[in-house]
Amino acid sequence: MTSLYAVPLTEEQQAFRDEVRTFIAEKLRPEWRGVSELWSRTDMAALGGWTRELIAKGWATYDWPEEYGGRPLTLMQRYILTTETGSARAPLIPHVNIHMVGMLICEFGSEWQKSHFLPRILDCSDFWSQGFSEPEAGSDLASLRTTAVCDGNDYVVNGQKIWTTNAHLATELFTLVRTDPDAASRQKGLSILLIPLDSPGLTVRPRSRTSGDGRTSPFCWVARRDSAPTNRPSSSTASSPTF
Known part of the structure; x- marks a missing residue:
């Protein structure tokens, strides 16, 4: 049998490998295998189910501080x-949820953000999408034009984002905007x-696949017109630091 590993494993590493295989x-349910992209709510259910199993084991939040549910792994x-997990064709864990938004909130979030969002990431109640690229700003994010103007406890946001992966299925958006x-x-x-993706004034539109097979792409176009997150403390809408 061909080994999956390019280097020999120590006894301790072999024991961990065997634990993972068990x-x-x-x-890992049979219906969860092979879910690599999110085309539907069924795919999201598979992703959420597998992620919850990994989180319960402590294997999904290995880069979180232990006080927030992390378990260090070498x-x-x-x-x-x-x-x-890749060899078993298990779903990929939601990287944006755990390793981007989760870590950002652990490091820079307010106490309200930590108490509200982190448990919802851990139980997969929320699913996050990343809103960075724009029609006129791809890799050069310094060119972005989406603006956010503080209005009391809210930020009023205007602009467009593109290539916003899985925004059509997500519940929340973390997005880069120009505040100054x-x-x-x-x-x-x-x-x-x-930003909650059900905010008034926010539109999400999946893009068509270039393959012409009739399926929509997981990449979405998101537009905001006078959109403002609502019913949250002011500290929950903008994360620190400002760049």
Whole structure:
């Protein structure tokens, strides 16, 4: 049998590999195998189910602080976990939820954000999409034009985002916006907002696949016109730091 590993594993690493294989055999349902992209709510259910199993084991939040539910894994353990779950065709965990938004909130979030969002990430109640690229700003994010103006407890947002993966299925958006148009340079005055995707004035439109097979792409176009997150403390709408 061909080994999945390019280097020999130590006894401790072999024990962890065997633990992962046993876990997969017990917890990975047949209908969850092979879900690699989110085309439907059924795919989301598979992703959420598998992610909850990994979180309960402590294997999804390995880079979170332990006080928020993290369980440290060595780099080799992470490699083994990724290799074994990939070989078993398990769904990919929602990277944006856990390793982007979750880590951002753990590091910079207010106490309200931590108490509200982190449990909902852990039980997969919320699903996050990333809103960075725009029609005129791809890799050069300093060119982005989406604006956010503070209005009491809200930020009023206007602009467009594109290639917003899985926004048609997500519940929340973390997005980069310009909060200070008078900043000294275009690389300054940028902030990250956490926005519910059911906010009034926000439109999500899946893009068509170029293959012509009739299926929509997971990449979406998102437009905001006078859109403002509602019913949240002011500290919940903008994360620190502002760039």
